[in-house]
Amino acid sequence: MLNELISELNTRGATIVKVVDISMLSANENHGYNISILIGIVLSPSYIFRLSKENIIDHSEFQEKEHLTHELAEWTADFIIAKGYKAFALSDRNLMHGFFDKATKTSSLPHKKIAILAGLGWIGKNNLLVTQEYGSALCMCTVLSNAPLPTENRSILMPKCRNCTVCKDICPAGVIHGTTWEIGMNRDLVVDVYHCNGCLKCLANCTWTQKYMENNFK
Structure with a gap:
């Protein structure tokens, strides 16, 4: 079933599909489900170039791919339910x-937590998932399930940001504190989400995102 699911998701535009065991999480987080499927779509190098080098404010591709990941997640849930799970x-x-608290702007199970359990990357000083391959140029959504799919949990990666403060320095709203993430750390110590304007500058200008762009932009 997993191979069929991955093949179909790739055909529909997914870049990454990971299945992780979440049975060790609290009931508030996993809501009684034992696995989660992460679906990711990478933002194009040309889009990152426009955002960072041309300094253009453009949410079009981000919104499009963010919306597609959520559509694919809903399609995946329907696919699994049709299989009897x-x-x-x-x-x-x-x-x-x-699953979401509007007052605190928090999800009981953030997509990036599943990505961390899958070993895809770490939490950067921009409070986004940062991967070695794509930086933060990734849109994600997840599906909870009890389907008997093979899981691939990995060791949690600690931040590789070191002394870099690019995201903090470039943030026009000044909401990034420059704090290095640690397991169990309160999100508010990393970023002030209540005053973030969603400009995507921290995403596009992250040094790891820039490496991805430079290695793939033609």
């Missing part, structure tokens, strides 16, 4: 069903 997509449309 339970599944729930943590899409924007579904998050309001007890």
Whole structure:
């Protein structure tokens, strides 16, 4: 079933598909499901170039791919349910069903936590997932399920940002504190999400995102 699922998701535009065991998480986080499927779509190098080098404010590709990951998550949930198992997509449309707190702007199970359990990357000083291959140029969504799919949990990667403060320095709203993330750290010590304007500068100008762009931009 997993190979069929991955093949179909890749055909529909997914770049990354990972399945992780979440049975060790609290009931508040996993809501009684034992696995989570992470679906990721990479932002194009040309888009990152426009955002960073040409300094253009443009949310078009980000919004398009963010929306597509959520559509793929809902499609995945339907696919698994049709196979006779339970599944729930943590899409924007579904998050309001007890999975997201508007007051604190927190999700009970963030997509990036699943990405960390899959060993895809670490939490950067911009409070985004940072991967060695793509930097932060990645849109993600997840699906919870009880389907008997093979999982691939990895060791949690600690931040590789070191002394870099590019995201903090470039943030026009001044919401990034420059704090190095640690396991269990309160998000508010890393970033002030309440005053973030969503400009994507920290995403595009992260040195790891820039490496991805430089290695792939033609």
